[in-house]
Amino acid sequence: MTQLLKPLLIAGLLLVGASAAYADDAPKTKPHQGWQMDPAKREAMMAKHMQMLHDKLKIQPQQEAAWKTFADSMKPERMAKPPMDDKATAPQRMEQMMQSHQAEMQKRLEALKAFYAQLTPEQQKIMDHMHGPRGKWEHHKKPDSAAPAQK
Helix, strand or coil: CHHHHHHHHHHHHHHHHHHHHHHHHCCCCCCCHHHCCCHHHHHHHHHHHHHHHHHHHCCCHHHHHHHHHHHHHHCCCCCCCCCCCCCCCHHHHHHHHHHHHHHHHHHHHHHHHHHHHHCCHHHHHHHHHHECCCCCEHHHCCCHHHCCCCC
């Protein structure tokens, strides 16, 4: 029995060692790789969301210009690196980046306000509901009528 145990133990150790070596050769995934999306996929998803919003709001022909301005402002732009001073400190560089982001968000806010002003009160309610209190689009939730029955 001990004569059989020694070769089995050696084979088991070799198997564990080989699998560990194979695991080291396995392709490494980047942290948060799931958060990165193919730009074409992201653009298609955004277009689908915007079309759904357009349909849900029942945009009228006289609202189309404001809608187009709003929809164009929501498209993510490739962030151009702001010109950086070589002698700038890390906090100064971060402040410059923040100002760049803030300018982009300001443009989006102005387009949203102009679009929102063109909406009827019913459309404004839909828009308010779609962009819920936590900033999440509410269209993913089931309607209240689909709630499970109380026991």
